[in-house]
Amino acid sequence: MANSIYTVPRSKRIQTEVAVIGSGAAGLRAAIALHEQGIQPLVLGKRPRADAHTVLAAGGINAALGTMDPADSWVTHAADTLHEGHMLSDPEVVEILCREAPQAIDDLLTYGVPFARGNDGRLLQRYFGAHCYRRTCFVGDYTGRAMIKALVAEIDRRNITILENMYVTDILLTNGRVSGVLAFKLVDGTALAIETGSVVLAAGGHIHIYRRSSSRRRENTGDGIALALRVGAQIADMELVQFHPTGMVWPEEAEGTLVTEAVRGEGGRLYNAKGERYMANYDAERMELSTRDRVALANYNEILEGRGTSHGGVWLDISHIPATTIQDRLPKMIQQFQTYGGVDITRDPMEVAPTAHYSMGGVRVEPDTHSTGVPGLYAAGETTAGVHGANRLGGNSLVECMVFGRRAGEAAADYVASHATTAIDTDQLSTCLAHGQQLARTNRDTALSLIDNLQQTMWQHAGMVRDEAGLSQALRTIHAMREQQAVVPQKGAPHMANLSAALDLKSMLLSAEATVLSALLRTESRGAHQRRDYPQTAPDWQQTVVAALHNDEVVLSTVDIPQPAPEIVQALEEYAQLAVAGRLLE
Template structure:
């Protein structure tokens, strides 16, 4: 198995008594199932396990209920037909495959879209509080590239309302939860997982979790970029890389979605750099204007306008800015002021409040926006009926995995995937539980080796600061693996990432293991490995498809209707490709019917 290159083993340590890293103390926890990640996906898995009579332990890196799910604002997809009765789950599947440029896993798409009507009704029963139509049905709005109005919502705080409902349900089932814990490594021999190790982020205490079943629901990797819509300390690739190092394969890592409308830091301040302006603004009729006041999407997508696919709109905005039609702050305008004031306040309360605090009344004036790294379509390669990764006892779900979204995610499908697949994975894992964990005697040896490595990392006294290295990595990815890519730039990016890896040999970590410096140092190992996988995969895919746009290969190549997979070899990452199965007959029929959004329904 690939080891973490020099970051931990080679970090400089001081001499003398304080450099003694051999003695290790830690807490041991034995459990039937460990769920790593406390967002919607992890919560839904845990609920299903508990209802099947299995008591999992859910762990999260933040306080209970404070997961990245809460940042998903605009809505969650399900073909309910509340407003458009002709919609159905097969059309939802066809839209998803079309948006993913047909390299999605068709089974993953079918399971997600067919499950979602029941999952929405379930969330409604659990108290999610969806917005309703005048006749009391769950309301639905347009999202980009959807043929019909199928995005259910709670104003513009849908993710927060959803996680509140899931946490409340989990608490009613007395599901154990442990907050502020980071997993640093899975204990695996490459064929099976027997536990996980990490530390308490508040106390610095080391933790060993002994278990035969680990479910990774730890998010994606879009926050590796220096302009992104995530919190800086989340979505940094730890979930996928934990799986990779345990023997699982990664897939579609080159596909990172750049959301068209992130906040412009030059206008609103560095604290707001890339923060998401929800797609609900465009779904409710928001218009994109360049600095000349032109509604420029008329040039790029006259039929779907602002609600074309996210990759199309993001590239259009990038082109307007590049060709000198952007604002002086490096963005374009998003304007909802033509809608009635109360309508905006009712449908977009959070956006209205956020911009009001920044001195902008969005009922009267536009917002300044530009593309931002938002979502990672790639992740762990799994069997979607079971969540299995190919490593015995290891499962994955949510943004940690690849398959549902293909080359570009349909807006509103991220929340959908978490609960649709989360339920199925929970069902399967519950069926695998058979008595107490059977933990090999080598597990404690492996755990103690990791703990000693972490102690060396905490004692590193070189000159390179973890935060600066992460910032530099974000700059490298934005420059070399952003919206527009080519071979020369990608190769340059790989060289720069390798130079960053070499700099980690001279790391300096200040404070103790409960400090942010140590947390960032741990993040570095995951982030650098993931960045290498992203750049290598982007180099391998010699075409443009969805969110992956190569200026030196600007067209879709039918021969590249394949997935790129990444494995951990003995000397580094190893890449291969695999063909994509055909969708089922009923989904193929929906594809051939050619359903498509007509934006002008909104006019």
């Protein structure tokens, strides 16, 4: 059956008012918002239902509820986000996020998320790195999984269809407007042409371009970013990639697997191989709960300078915390380390190192509606840029999915209510099908080898610390690989495994090229973007790097970042006077 993939006779056509690409938190919240507006959407997920990348989000979700610290407010939340994003976030997007975060928590409670509560019934909130107050709601250390379980249950209650194991290859336009999407079933290769008036793109980021990442196979390959670029949308901030301070380094099959920030939030301490608690040398006030970029760079330096462990990591120790507390707050971490390597984290330290974790850049969107500038195309979640700037605060990604998934869904509903669905352009569909059939004959082993080479190249030359020589080498390698991809040997009948590998490679090369070009252009060090040859932050680089695709080439420009609202400016001015010592550990 799979050997006849992407032949026109086996393609099927269906219709839906709005297609949602991605079945994580952003996509599911968009689908619920659409249904609330009277639209019956269709959700397309790359993985099995209830197993989207969101399930890996462990630590929590932010909202200034004031349940633990009454002085907290949306303004302080916004100031934290902008300050720790090194002033590269879009202030309007951040304001919307922080104002509407409490409503997102209310929505999740309505859907049945069992957030932790104190004996008095109040929602518990924990500290995460670089937050001035406790504002992170949580469900143990499996918050993302609990959210997806509740969101899927709400989707089921509303009889919204999720097509799982679907790979979307093209967004189709007719007269410049969204008219459909083309996808194929990973299980049998059947092509599916979906006629739709609007698309909400919620397909994740691009961190799988790195050798060590917290993503699973076939996740975060940049396919959402590539889909948007190819239909004329812009992307932004691609040079800003968050490396989480703590990913597993051993055993090899677990390399890169996330070790949640909640470990440090509950009091975990970092030590080098000499037994030194080294964060005092990097941020003596906030220590292990400094910003993610600073902790990651500290870990990187300790390893680089020869104070790392035998497997190339550092030690993260929580054994000084009562075992009952660890069992209550970090059950997933206990299981994870017992499964990989038989480590009992209630007694022994964890071996960790930085891992590529989050795409802070992505599709450029309008703040209110998250429209992309392409009529009928909206985006939400990690696929987009705007919220995080040069460093993402832990807990902000899940609330971003909720707030802007809802807004994108509502905007898509408004769009289809005022625009008639346009028929798919048959010639365009035939061209896309033919291209898919060609890619489905790609030699899969060759494509996977090129992906491995790309990941090694990006890790070595465009990773945590960069310079012009390394970035230029990475760019030459990417260009050579694009030429290689064009002549990858064709092998036998078309097959879905070949097509999946070829599409992953194509999207990853495009995302990697945009990342490297943007990193070359930003001649400074700021947050997660660190240049050996430009170690200082340059005030005139408080700009957004924007990329677009013209004649199949990535073209860059820059735009100024607007000023925040007056009350946020005041909070930022007061930020330096706000004491944080002693407030970061409970």
